[in-house]
Amino acid sequence: xxxxxxxxxxxxxxxxxxxxxxxxxxxxxxxxxxxxxxxxxxxxxxxxxxxxxxxxxxxxxxxxxxxxxxxxxxxxxxxxxxxxxxxxxxxxxxxxxxxxxxxxxxxxxxxxxxxxxxxxxxxxxxxxxxxxxxxxxxxxxxxxxxxxxxxxxxxxxxxxxxxxxxxxxxxxxxxxxxxxxxxxxxxxxxxxxxxxxxxxxxxxxxxxxxxxxxxxxxxxxxxxxxxxxx
Amino acid sequence: xxxxxxxxxxxxxxxxxxxxxxxxxxxxxxxxxxxxxxxxxxxxxxxxxxxxxxxxxxxxxxxxxxxxxxxxxxxxxxxxxxxxxxxxxxxxxxxxxxxxxxxxxxxxxxxxxxxxxxxxxxxxxxxxxxxxxxxxxxxxxxxxxxxxxxxxxxx
Numbered sequence: 001x002x003x004x005x006x007x008x009x010x011x012x013x014x015x016x017x018x019x020x021x022x023x024x025x026x027x028x029x030x031x032x033x034x035x036x037x038x039x040x041x042x043x044x045x046x047x048x049x050x051x052x053x054x055x056x057x058x059x060x061x062x063x064x065x066x067x068x069x070x071x072x073x074x075x076x077x078x079x080x081x082x083x084x085x086x087x088x089x090x091x092x093x094x095x096x097x098x099x100x101x102x103x104x105x106x107x108x109x110x111x112x113x114x115x116x117x118x119x120x121x122x123x124x125x126x127x128x129x130x131x132x133x134x135x136x137x138x139x140x141x142x143x144x145x146x147x148x149x150x151x152x153x154x155x156x157x158x159x160x161x162x163x164x165x166x167x168x169x170x171x172x173x174x175x176x177x178x179x180x181x182x183x184x185x186x187x188x189x190x191x192x193x194x195x196x197x198x199x200x201x202x203x204x205x206x207x208x209x210x211x212x213x214x215x216x217x218x219x220x221x222x223x224x225x226x227x228x229x230x
Numbered sequence: 231x232x233x234x235x236x237x238x239x240x241x242x243x244x245x246x247x248x249x250x251x252x253x254x255x256x257x258x259x260x261x262x263x264x265x266x267x268x269x270x271x272x273x274x275x276x277x278x279x280x281x282x283x284x285x286x287x288x289x290x291x292x293x294x295x296x297x298x299x300x301x302x303x304x305x306x307x308x309x310x311x312x313x314x315x316x317x318x319x320x321x322x323x324x325x326x327x328x329x330x331x332x333x334x335x336x337x338x339x340x341x342x343x344x345x346x347x348x349x350x351x352x353x354x355x356x357x358x359x360x361x362x363x364x365x366x367x368x369x370x371x372x373x374x375x376x377x378x379x380x381x382x383x384x385x
Contacts, residue, residue, distance in 0.1 A: 070328035117333070118353070119231065222321040224346040 002052065003059045004043060005195035008035045008075035009067025009095045010114075010162065010188055015039065017046040018195030024050045026192050035074045043078075054082070059089040061198035063189050065215035066122040066140065067095050067114060072214035083209050090209050091201035095189050096124040096140050099160045100133045102193040107156030107180055109137065113145065113163030121145050121163030122217050125152070142217050146170045153177065162187050233265075233355045233375035239382050241370040249275045249368060250282035257286020259381040263308060263336040265353050267344025270360030275368055276342045279360065280312055287338060296342070301327055314342040321347055356382070 005016045013035045016026040025046045029038035047054055062079045065072045082088055093101075099112040110133060111125040123145075125138035138152075145167040154177035164171065165187045172179055204212065243249040260283075268276045277295040284293045288306035296302050296314040304310040311332045318324060324347055332339045333353060344350045344357070351357065356374035363369050374382050 068328075068331050069325055070331045073326070073328070117330075216322070216325065222348070224315060224318055224321060224324075225348075227316065227343065227346065 001058045001199050002050075002056055003061055003195045003198045004046070004057050005061040005191040005198055006039070006043075006075050006079065007063040007095070007098075007189045007191050007194070008039060008071040008078075009063045009065050010071065011068065012188055013039065013071060013075070014188070014191045015042050015046060016191035016195045017050055018192065018198075019050065021196055021199065023192045023195060035071050039074060039078055055086060057082075057086070057088055059091060059198060059203065061091050061093065061191075061194050061201070063095050063098060063191075063194065064092045064212070065095055066116070066142075066217045069214070069216060072216070076212065076214050080209065080212065089203040090212070091198050091203055092212070093194060093197075093201070094124075094140065094215055096122065096161075097126070097133070097136075098189045098194055099187075100124070100126045101197065102190045103158055103160045103182055103186070105133075105158040105180075107158050107178065109152075109155045109157040111138070111152070111157050111159050111164070113159060113161040113167070115162040115166050116142055116217075119144060121148070121161075121167065123148060123163065125157070128158075140215075140217055146174045149174045150176075156180070158182065160187060232352050233377065235354070235357060235373040235375050237374050237376055237379055237382070239372045239374070241372070243275075243368045243370065245366045246275065246278055249278045249370075250285070252370065253279040253282020253284075254286040255282075256381050257283040257288075257306075260287060260308065260338055260378075261380070263334060264338055264355040264378055265333050265350075266338070266340040267351055267354035267357045268340065268342045268360070269345045269357065271362065274360040274362050276360055279358070279370070280340055280342070283338075283340065284310055284312070301329060309337045311337055311339045312342075313340070315346045315350070316343045318346070321349060324350065 003018045014028045017024045027042040060079050096112040100110040105128045114122040116122050124140040126133045127135050149171050156178040158180040160182050281293040289304040297316050301313040313329050355378045359371045361369040
């Protein structure tokens, strides 16, 4: 199975092509604003380098968020466009779950934390099982890192993600249990990893693809203040 | 940390040209990315002021009112995003527009009708309110963080 795995949820985005579980190629690209330019070009290059054309891609795997709102919409539009044109199967993963799954955790819990800027993180936590990540014990939400870490119990926890990287000192000084961290470059969603697991995910139905939206955790439905005409 | 806009200043302009020149002076003094919130009624000169700020930032393109296009990006000495919340109804529409993402320390992000969003207003390093006091006279009240004082303090 030939799978194109895409992540535009972070300032550094990436795309990978896996063929029958092996990574045929992978590209990382720069700032959120450049995702629009670089995603399509990188995809075309990966497909061409593998001697394929886009019609030979069997499945698209997309990171739905949370993360950069602009980035998420770029990845989402790209995948929906390919789906509309080629009918390629689509599977999805949230950035938080993917981070947890890609982390070789040694503790009992994996806590994904993505930098949401303005002193906040997107976070979720999962218990680790025999085959990797198991039950979600903290649902995805937005929080202030130190406050959140105080609310965790003392189980040995591996912290992963750009939020864990950024707030490592705060986490270390407030977390009551043993904390572990991953090497710096492993704090981003890995599309080579996503490509490898995407074959086992269930493809979305036509309706699900049509209704697919970025996973923004911060849906503030607050109505804007009334405009006073002067 | 949210900016502490403890400083205030009031300026006067007497024509559209003076408003542009005032904006241009501000633009020239902007050294790094920041978040600006502009208030004032229709026709008070918000877009005119932004045109001046962009000029001061070295933007060569024509700066147009983003009331209908919602958001426009320019490149000058620094990247500039010019947006307008007039036609938006909910806070999450601002989020979806991606302008919060642009408050990244490198981009000058300017929102007209910024006061419609409490969150935007909280994040702004400076809030400029344009008040019509005559056909072409405007009073521009500014509250700003001491971090950006060099932009508003005339020397």
